[in-house]
Amino acid sequence: MIFIDGVPFSSASSSSQGNEILATLLEHPLIVSAANIFKTIPERKFSVPKEFGLENSPQAKHVYVFQREYATVDPSLVELVGTDEATTCIGLVIRNQKSGMTSVAHMDSQKTVDLGLIQMLTSVIDHEMDDELDVHLIGGFDDTPDEDVIATTGAGSDEEQSGHSLPLCSKIIEALQSRREKFQIQTLFVLGHNTKRDSDGNACPLVNGFLVETSTGSLRPASFDKSSRCPDEIVRRLRVTVSSLDPTWNGRLLETYDTHHDRFHIAPCSWSPNWKYIASWLQQCSDSEILLECSTSPSAEGPDFVDNEKRVFEYLIKHPNWRETFPPGRNRIFQRITDGQWIRCE
Structure with a gap:
């Protein structure tokens, strides 16, 4: 069940759907105040320096979470946990107030919400x-098509007209409200709270990443570079691309991290040899075509989106047999x- 400032949250009707509950929450004075404070916090650009580990350059232990992954970290082992590259995705943080155990997920689909919550809560x-669990939701800007876009594309269904962020965020809120655990909503920096316009007038997110300080539970906007999106960046990106067709991961978040030993255990994901031909075709596309084919928000992606996708295509072309990457399913x-x-440990 959802709580605000220690008080159980109740919507106008006990049968309210997720989008109705979400709309009410977004207008709550405490939620609005928290959102206004969060967007004033300067973004931390997180990087692992080349001199990492030297006495004069201390670096906090961190865990990075890619799209469709989750990780639960122990504050006695890890100081920071975070994610970025979220446009229509939602970054979900669940932190136990007493133990400090902190779980972060980068959710990109309504299909993973119910089982994903179970995965996060287990540890x-x-x-x-x-x-009592502190909860933060960050991401998912207002990508609802305007009337001109709907008229041009012929979008007719409610889902087509509501964009990607709203249905996902509504599903998460509905799932939280329906469970027995006590979820204290601390931050709801989504949709209208997390939307700005670029120089061309396109809607895009104000914040697409964050870091959590595990000892205190405090959050701040953050972005990461390649040095800090480790380990095994390309394989983990690859799993995001192919996992939707691997039945092992139906409805589940991708397992990534060993909480108790501070190690990454990147679980296997299989792919068909046909991915080689799909990747070869995509590799021949223009940058704008890759954005349209591979992104839910082509006008809002970061400058390195296309390059990251191309590196995944190259890997699929070179490694069409998934067993080369996960032999034999390990x-x-x-x-x-x-x-x-x-x-890497064998």
């Missing part, structure tokens, strides 16, 4: 305690070493 909740395991880098 956050101590069933011997009456847990996790790819990475251990954090003393200088903070990651090494």
Whole structure:
């Protein structure tokens, strides 16, 4: 159940749907105030310097979460956890107030919400305690098509007319409200709260990433570079691309991180050899065509989106057999070493 400032949240009707509950929450004075404060916090540009690990360049231990992944971290082992590259996706944070255990998911589909919540809560909740859970939702700008776009594209269904962010955010809120756990909503920086216009008048997110300080639970906007989106960046991006066709991951978030040992256990994902031909075709497309084919928000993606997609295409072309990447269906395991880098463990 959802709580605001320790008080159970109740909508106008006990049978209210997710979009109705969400609309009421977005207008709550405490939610509005928290959103206004969050957008004034300067963005942290997170990078792992080349001199990482030297005495004069201390670096906090962090865990990075890609799209469709989740990770639950122990504050005694990890200081920061975060994600970015979210446009129509939602970054969901669930933190146990007593233990500090913090789970972060980068949700991109309504289909993963119900099972995804179960995955996150399994390692956050101590069933011997009456847990209270702080919750933050960040991302998902207002991508609802305007009337001219609807008229041009012929969009007719409610789903087509509501964009991608609103249905996903509504589904998450509905799922939280329907569960028995106590979810204290601290931040709801989504939709209208997280929308601006670019120089061409296109809607885009104010914030597309964040970091959580695990010891305190505090959040701030953040962006990451390649050095900090580790380990195994390309394979993890690849799983996002192909997992929708792997029945192993139906309705589930991608498993990535070993909470108790501070190691990455990147679970297998299979793909058909046909992906080689799909990747070859996409590789021949123009940048604008790749945006249209691969993004739910082509006008709102970051400058490195197309380059990242092309690197995934190259990997699929070189490795059409998924067993080369996950032989024979084993996790790819990475251990954090003393200088903070990651090494592959067989």
